[in-house]
Amino acid sequence: MLIARNPEVCAAELDGEICLFEPVKAEYLNLNGTGSAIWNLLEEPAEVDQLLASLQGRYAVDPDTCRQETEAFISEALKSGMLQEQPPA
Amino acid sequence: MKRTLAYGGFCLLDHGVWLLIQLLPGPVLIGLARQRPWQRLKRSLPPLAQQHWQARIDWLLRTRCRLAGWGSTCLSRSLSGRMLLDLIGVANELHLGMSKFSDGRKVPHAWLVEPSSGRLFTPGLTPNAGVHLTQL
Numbered sequence: 001m002l003i004a005r006n007p008e009v010c011a012a013e014l015d016g017e018i019c020l021f022e023p024v025k026a027e028y029l030n031l032n033g034t035g036s037a038i039w040n041l042l043e044e045p046a047e048v049d050q051l052l053a054s055l056q057g058r059y060a061v062d063p064d065t066c067r068q069e070t071e072a073f074i075s076e077a078l079k080s081g082m083l084q085e086q087p088p089a
Numbered sequence: 090m091k092r093t094l095a096y097g098g099f100c101l102l103d104h105g106v107w108l109l110i111q112l113l114p115g116p117v118l119i120g121l122a123r124q125r126p127w128q129r130l131k132r133s134l135p136p137l138a139q140q141h142w143q144a145r146i147d148w149l150l151r152t153r154c155r156l157a158g159w160g161s162t163c164l165s166r167s168l169s170g171r172m173l174l175d176l177i178g179v180a181n182e183l184h185l186g187m188s189k190f191s192d193g194r195k196v197p198h199a200w201l202v203e204p205s206s207g208r209l210f211t212p213g214l215t216p217n218a219g220v221h222l223t224q225l
Contacts, residue, residue, distance in 0.1 A: 012187070012220035014195065019187040021197075021222040026115030028187065028197045 002086040003074060004045035009082050011039065020082050029082060034069050045086050048074065092148075099149045099169065103157075106172075107165035122168060122183060122225050128175050142177045146170065150201070150210050164199040167211050171201060180204055188219035 005011075010021045018036040020029040031039055041054055048070065055066055077083040110118060134142065150170045157166060167183055174181045181201055188198040198219060201210035214221070 010223040012222055014187055014189055014220045015193075019195065019220060019222060021185060021187075023119060023223055024116060026119040030187070030195050 002045040002047060002088050003042065003051070003078075003083055004086045005039070005042050006082055006084050022081055025081065027080065029080060035073050035077070038070060038073055042083070047088075095145070096149060096152060099153055099173075100161075102169045102172070103153060103165050104160045106169045107160050107162060110162070110165055110168075119225075122171070125171070125175055127172050131176055131178050134177055139177055139179065143174070143179050146173045146177070146179075147210065149173070154211050162199075163211065167199045167201040170210050174201075174210070181210060183225045184213070184221060185223050185225070186214055186219055186221040188214050191218075 006022070008023055010023065012019050013036075016036065017033065018031040018039045020031065020039075021027070022029070037055060037059070038051060041051055052063075052066055052070055055061065055070065056063060059066075074083060078085065113121075150166065153161070153166055171181055171183055180203065182204045184200050184202055186198050186200075187195050189195050198214060199211075200213040202208070202213070202224075203210065
């Protein structure tokens with residue numbers, strides 16, 4: 001499954017971190033550093049493994065922590081509707 | 090005297106809107122802010138009268154934003170201002186964003202703008218301490 005941004009969500013960067021607003025449910029979300037990095041990588045829909053690879057390429061982080069935090073963020077974001085799953089094209 | 094009464098009335102409206110914000114779920118609230126069902130009650134005023142009323146509403150909003158206390162938020166003030174401005178047919182846009190306090194806390198902010206001139210009805214973001222997210 002590809003992970004993609006929900007196109008309805010409004011996003012803006014404040015202080016190096018991303019702020020999101022979900023206009024259907026009227027929910028705000030402030031991402032932390034990890035979340036912002038992942039959001040920025042999701043310019044194009046991507047697989048989780050691709051995300052992990054580019055995160056590890058960009059930041060000095062050990063693979064386990066990276067996988068754990070990424071998966072935690074993605075499941076949260078899918079639940080709140082900020083990200084959505086997309087069948088591969 | 091008239092002003093005091095008008096201000097009192099506006100405080101009640103503001104407070105009512107605040108209560109609605111507390112009680113209604115987000116999706117209903119944003120639907121109301123988008124669709125503005127009160128627009129059905131719109132009065133068509135001659136331009137001069139409209140300007141006159143707009144100046145009064147302007148004063149109400151300014152004063153309320155200056156004196157606002159318990160039970161009033163940026164969103165309740167902007168929404169009640171939006172109601173009044175819609176009633177006299179003045180175009181207005183509700184902007185939503187995220188503002189940042191000097192201690193680093195990030196807090197959502199709402200403000201009301203006149204779309205053509207960009208004039209603010211209620212105070213907007215402090216420069217360099219917030220971002221604009223969307224408008225309704």
